[in-house]
Amino acid sequence: MxxxxxxxxxxxxxxxxxxxxxxxxxxxxxxxxxxxxxxxxxxxxxxxxxxxxxxxxxxxxxxxxxxxxxxxxxxxxxxxxxxxNVDKKGVQSDFAELDFVLADDVDENGLTMHLYSGISWKLKSKQPLSAGTHVKVVKKEVGTMWVEAI
Structure with missing residues (x-):
């Protein structure tokens, strides 16, 4: 002390x-x-x-x-x-630039799955997309990829 x-x-x-x-x-x-x-x-x-x-x-x-x-x-x-003061903008990464061809039809319900990097991802789209469409990932959420046609 x-x-x-x-x-x-x-x-x-x-x-x-x-x-x-x-x-x-x-x-x-x-x-x-x-x-x-x-x-x-x-x-x-x-x-x-x-x-x-x-x-x-x-x-x-x-x-x-x-x-x-x-x-x-x-x-x-x-x-x-x-x-x-929280920043709410989305994170941009190489993952968001992923593009591929759909094997099944995709809509907003997220019933279609896509295997990427050993993980099954739900696919969602604002407009219905048919199988065989070339798409790119525009947004990602936990376990979900939002795609749109290229």
Whole structure:
């Protein structure tokens, strides 16, 4: 315990960095609590290191309480807005450029199967396609390929 109290600013900065690493690397910024706490611990340790704050446990407790509350107050809404901003565009890959000739008729019901890469995929199409039509994959979902005629 004396090691921590004798080196309180450094200990606070190390704890802050560890909290930030856990929040970002392990939790993926899903909870903001460790983010605010880590920033607060690092900030108060830095302020103690430059003698802007007294390096005592009482000062560390109160400064971290106030700084954490301040970070939470000012950063909660912007971070929540950033977290809710989800990109909804489809992923493009070489898989989407696959083309082949239909062995059976295809429609929107997805009753036709196509074997590709060892997996049986349901085939669906917005317009009915007959067997023997040359098609390409235009969209993919879990277990389903959407195709259209070339």
């Amino acid at each position: 004396t090691l921590i109290t004798n080196n309180l600013p450094e200990a606070l900065m190390i704890l802050g960095v560890l909290a930030l690493i856990i929040e970002v690397a392990v939790l993926g910024i899903s909870t903001f609590i460790l983010l605010f706490l880590g920033m607060s611990l690092f900030t108060s340790g830095l302020m103690m290191n430059f003698n802007l704050l007294d390096d005592s446990l009482t000062t560390a407790l109160w400064s971290n309480t106030l700084i954490t509350a301040g970070f939470a107050l000012f950063l909660w809404k912007p971070l929540k807005r950033m977290q809710n």
